Amino acid sequence: MPTSSSAARGARTTLTVDEALGRILARVAPLEEVEGPLLAAMGSVLARDAIADRDVPSFRNSAMDGYAVRAADVQTADARLRVIGSISAGVMPEGAVGPGEAMRIMTGAPMPEGADTVVRVEDTDNGTDPVTITRATAAGTAVRNAGEDLRRGQRVIAAGTVLRAGEIGVLASLGYERVMTIRRPNVAIVSTGDELVDIDEVPGPGQIRDANRYSLTAAVRAAHCAAFELGIARDDPEDVKHSLGNAAFGDVIVTSGGVSVGDHDHVKPVVDSMGSMDFWSIAIRPGRPLAFGELRTTRGSVPIFGLPGNPVSALLTFELFVRPALLKMAGHTRLNRPRAKARLVDRLEKPTGLRTFARGIYDRDAGSVRSTGPQGSGILSSMALANCLIDLPEGKAAAERGEMVDLILTNLVEDH
Ligand code: AMP
Ligand code: MG
Numbered sequence: 001m002p003t004s005s006s007a008a009r010g011a012r013t014t015l016t017v018d019e020a021l022g023r024i025l026a027r028v029a030p031l032e033e034v035e036g037p038l039l040a041a042m043g044s045v046l047a048r049d050a051i052a053d054r055d056v057p058s059f060r061n062s063a064m065d066g067y068a069v070r071a072a073d074v075q076t077a078d079a080r081l082r083v084i085g086s087i088s089a090g091v092m093p094e095g096a097v098g099p100g101e102a103m104r105i106m107t108g109a110p111m112p113e114g115a116d117t118v119v120r121v122e123d124t125d126n127g128t129d130p131v132t133i134t135r136a137t138a139a140g141t142a143v144r145n146a147g148e149d150l151r152r153g154q155r156v157i158a159a160g161t162v163l164r165a166g167e168i169g170v171l172a173s174l175g176y177e178r179v180m181t182i183r184r185p186n187v188a189i190v191s192t193g194d195e196l197v198d199i200d201e202v203p204g205p206g207q208i209r210d211a212n213r214y215s216l217t218a219a220v221r222a223a224h225c226a227a228f229e230l231g232i233a234r235d236d237p238e239d240v241k242h243s244l245g246n247a248a249f250g251d252v253i254v255t256s257g258g259v260s261v262g263d264h265d266h267v268k269p270v271v272d273s274m275g276s277m278d279f280w281s282i283a284i285r286p287g288r289p290l291a292f293g294e295l296r297t298t299r300g301s302v303p304i305f306g307l308p309g310n311p312v313s314a315l316l317t318f319e320l321f322v323r324p325a326l327l328k329m330a331g332h333t334r335l336n337r338p339r340a341k342a343r344l345v346d347r348l349e350k351p352t353g354l355r356t357f358a359r360g361i362y363d364r365d366a367g368s369v370r371s372t373g374p375q376g377s378g379i380l381s382s383m384a385l386a387n388c389l390i391d392l393p394e395g396k397a398a399a400e401r402g403e404m405v406d407l408i409l410t411n412l413v414e415d416h
Pocket of ligand 1: 209258311
């Protein structure tokens with residue numbers, strides 16, 4: 001949807017958010033499979049189906065501390081049984097349980113021959129020998145059968161699954177010391193701007209601290225990718241060129257600043273000299289200018305994102321455009337954050353024609369959302385307060401109090 005100001009700039013393409021994302025995703029593909037130690041795969045996407053190499057559990061065992069017995073002997077409370085042994089976890093039982101007999105058994109210990117039921121300690125007098133059963137117990141109680149969890153040869157985790165703590169535990173139980181996953185992209189991050197100083201410097205007159213390199217690095221890491229910060233490039237074509245040369249080892253390059261139409265915006269011409277870059281005006285607020293292209297390297301072409309310099313715009317365009325691309329490269333099929341609908345507490349005005357992403361604070365219990373306050377694109381504190389983005393459609397000029405609005409759940413506290 002072209003707007004008057006972007007039409008005035010003529011040469012630039014104006015795209016909707018969805019069109020821009022579609023073009024980006026069409027130009028990135030999943031990376032290759034890599035093998036690595038199990039725990040290093042946390043957050044990665046499994047490349048091959050994981051198959052059970054044995055039944056899990058591989059032997060019949062007790063789910064409780066108690067007495068392994070024959071069900072026929074414990075159908076009445078007050079049955080008295082001879083205790084002929086004791087079985088600990090990790091030890092195979094010697095001998096079998098016959099009629100009128102019991103073996104003391106610990107949780108996880110193998111069931112002895114002859115026994116088909118475990119009576120919990122709490123349902124006995126805890127006798128050494130004999131033991132008195134104080135509650136009738138049904139056949140099969142507290143016995144875990146072999147293969148009850150997983151069957152040998154069964155596909156346990158499908159290729160394409162994201163590995164979290166639960167999957168890591170299952171893979172460990174199957175003996176996967178090393179796993180094949182889709183490699184996660186390495187992301188090189190460059191800030192541009194003469195006004196920027198690093199975190200450990202005191203800004204002089206007209207200078208500001210470089211926030212984007214840190215917020216973008218953190219956002220890359222939150223997406224389980226490796227981030228490499230390559231410092232600040234000055235607003236000088238040679239310096240930008242030098243920084244991008246250093247960044248060329250990455251699977252993805254992310255720059256911030258220098259992509260508006262100011263005199264000192266060198267990113268596009270420099271990238272054009274090293275590859276190609278499209279300059280897009282996106283019908284979005286905040287974060288309008290976005291550059292996307294490819295840098296030619298000895299390894300082939302590397303996607304490069306030129307994000308706007310405003311700290312809110314930089315982080316927002318990362319969230320909307322870079323993060324899905326990183327996830328696709330890392331083999332994910334679900335590229336979108338979860339969404340929700342909530343009742344808006346405060347009225348929000350927005351420019352007609354621009355899809356607007358207000359930073360919001362979502363109260364899940366109340367089903368409501370309020371904005372973080374002033375929504376200017378330089379107000380980075382709005383990002384720090386937000387746990388969601390309020391996604392307001394292009395066509396409207398405002399969202400009213402009490403209206404149901406769409407949310408992108410970027411960062412719910414419960415996720416931590
Ligand atoms: P630019 O896109 O280079 O025109 O920058 C737009 C605005 O963002 C200017 O106010 C810059 O000072 C600011 N800015 C650019 N880069 C950064 C950064 N790395 N950290 C904080 N602010 C920045
Ligand atoms: Mg700049």
